[in-house]
Amino acid sequence: MNIATILDMAAEAFGDRVAVACGDSRYTYAELREAAYRAAAAIKASNAQYVALLDVTSPAAPIAIFAAAFAGVPYVPLNYRLTKPELNELIERVAPAYLITTPEYAKLLEPREGVQIVDREAFLSLPATDAPLPEIGDDPRAVAVQLFTSGTTGKPKAAILRHENLMSYIVGTVEFASAEEDDGIIVTVPPYHIAGISAVLSSTYACRRMVQLEGFEAKAWLAACREHKVSNAFLVPTMIQRIVEHLTEISEDANLPALRALAYGGGKMPLSTIQKAMSLLPHVDFTNAYGLTETSSTIAVLGPDDHRAAALSNDPAIRRRLGSVGKPGAVELEIRDDNGKVLGAEEAGLVFVRGPQVSGEYLQQGSQLDADGWFPTKDRGYLDAEGYLFLDGRSDDVIVRGGENISPGEIEDVLLSHPAVADAAVVAMPDEQWGEGVAAAIVLKPGASADVAELQELVKGKLRSSRVPQKIIFKDALPYNELGKILRRLIRQDFI
Known part of the structure; x- marks a missing residue:
């Protein structure tokens, strides 16, 4: 399957449901698909081999993701926090490209043959076209997303995610049309992060409204949750820390009655922070989601029941699980020593994963999977007797x-x-x-x-x-x- 199928399914099932809310802008799922159709026609006409996005969170991100899929070219979101030389080096590696950006970031770009720079506002208002509707490609091995990720040498590697990897993750973790009409997820992770892409794909498959914020600030995040009656959220631990600090500082209850589920990941969560967050939001289901770019997002989850059980238990073995990343989901996971030997419970070593959602592939470097399909995450950790994964840190120097x-x-x-x-x-x-x-x-x-x-x-x-x-x-x-x-x-x- 092609990831564009996700949008087609949502538009057919709930075309009138709001898909994206950003400031004063609103897109229903039918309108999101129509915008992606128009963009796909423009991309194909440009003869670009990549669709790049250099922008903060905006409606351009979901439109570009699906438009690239309709047009049959990889989607490449770029880190807008990079320096001018870093950005231009990456853009050179994806030319010829159809690059969507804003005037602010366009100033950082050097003129380059084969790179068509398209203003975001122009991209969002592309006119209707007489071109035939795009036919969704049927090659599951085609590249859907290319993400640049830094390694120990500092030179970014281009991680490859194919349609089959992303679809395996979505279908294996999300139930189609599972969101209620009033459900909404607040999206604060940047578009260039795998969590940002995962938020678009999983929300679309669930037919959930995406409430977008350009950046994160605790007070504004809380206000947006209240205004839009947000039911779901994903944050990195630092963001949760800021929210906890803000609420503690003003000595005020969170007052988020609509918020039901809050997932976090992307870094180590301090134990004191998650404990405080759970006390401030006792009605919220917390989930720790551990994943990597190379695995199409989440591979292990510490769910709400695990959080509550660990927080309430007097058993040290159970209580310490609040510091774990939970159990593997739709993947196999094992711990190995430096010689490749599979280790038992409580034995720390290197984390390896295997499954259809695992790409483990980089442009030029090729696949990093071993002969049996296992991918070395370069994280160190151990499993307890019940299969909960505890991470010790990175095995490399990042x-x-x-x-x-x-x-x-x-x-x-x-x-x-x-x-x-x-x-x-x-x-x-x-x-x-x-x-x-x-x-x-x-x-x-x-x-x-x-x-x-x-x-x-x-x-x-x-x-x-x-x-x-x-x-x-x-x-x-x-x-x-x-x-x-x-x-x-x-x-x-x-x-x-």
């Missing part, structure tokens, strides 16, 4: 700050550009608010000097604020192994 992957290498390069710095290593450090924070160990050149604030300002000036090390220590030397590889695990111990 820092996951508030759901955002940060490469230590790019920060190290900036630090090493300082004339006083001889060596630098950037690692993750525990952070109550963000899950993981950025820390750096610095070796200065003999006789040279530099202070913490100076180095932090250097990083801030060349990268984004999220890359600034919140803690910097100075050392006489950094630890290396016999092959010259930095021993980051030893450095991390300085920041525990």
Whole structure:
């Protein structure tokens, strides 16, 4: 099946139901499909091989996702938080492309042959066309989505998700037309994140109204939930932390009677935060959803009953499950040691998953699945005796700050550009608010000097604020192994 089938099904079943609400804009499912039809015709006429989106959350995102599927080309949402050089490097890799953006972000783009830049407002108001309606492709192996994801080297990899992967995830986790007419999900995750794509596909399949916010701010999020009578939400842990802080600060009840279900994921959830959130919203069903780009979103879930059982239990083995990511869903999951041996309960190792929704594939690098179809998630963790998965962190060096992957290498390069710095290593450090924070160990050149604030300002000036090390220590030397590889695990111990 092609993911465009999802929109066709929703439009046929509930064409008059509101699909998207963003500010004053409203699209029914019939109107969303018509907009996707018009966009698909424009995309095919452009001869583009990709549909790229450089934008915050707006109706352009769901229209572009389905229009790309109707037109038979991959959808490529771009991270609008990237720097100008980073963005242009990615755009070069997807040319020829039909690129939807706004004047604000268009200023960052260098003229490039084969890239047709389309203003978002023009995209949303494309005229009707006499072109025949698009025929949905029937190749389940065709590429539906291409997402750029940073690895340990810092150079983004292009993760490939095929129609069969995404459809397997949706059909395996969502019941068609399961939403009531008044149900609505508030969408705050950015379009370039797999959770943003999953929100569009799963909400459309459930025929649920999507309430879009361009960005996240706790007070505005609460107001939007009340105004739109939101029943469902997905947030990253940092967002929940902000909501908890806001409600605690104003000493006020959440007052969200319509909200029934709140899912979270994308980073480590501090135990104190989820406990406080559950006390502030006792009527809400909380779900921890663990997934990856390469697995088409969620692969394990800690459901509402698990949350309540863990919070109320006096049994330490059950109570600690509030810090787990739950049990695998429609995938197989196992823990292996570094030699590939499958481990038992309570034995920590590398997390591997297998199933139809698992792509595990990158453009150019190809499939990362082993001979038996297992994908190495590069996360470390263990299973308890009942099959609940506990994550210990990343097996590689990527820092996951508030759901955002940060490469230590790019920060190290900036630090090493300082004339006083001889060596630098950037690692993750525990952070109550963000899950993981950025820390750096610095070796200065003999006789040279530099202070913490100076180095932090250097990083801030060349990268984004999220890359600034919140803690910097100075050392006489950094630890290396016999092959010259930095021993980051030893450095991390300085920041525990």
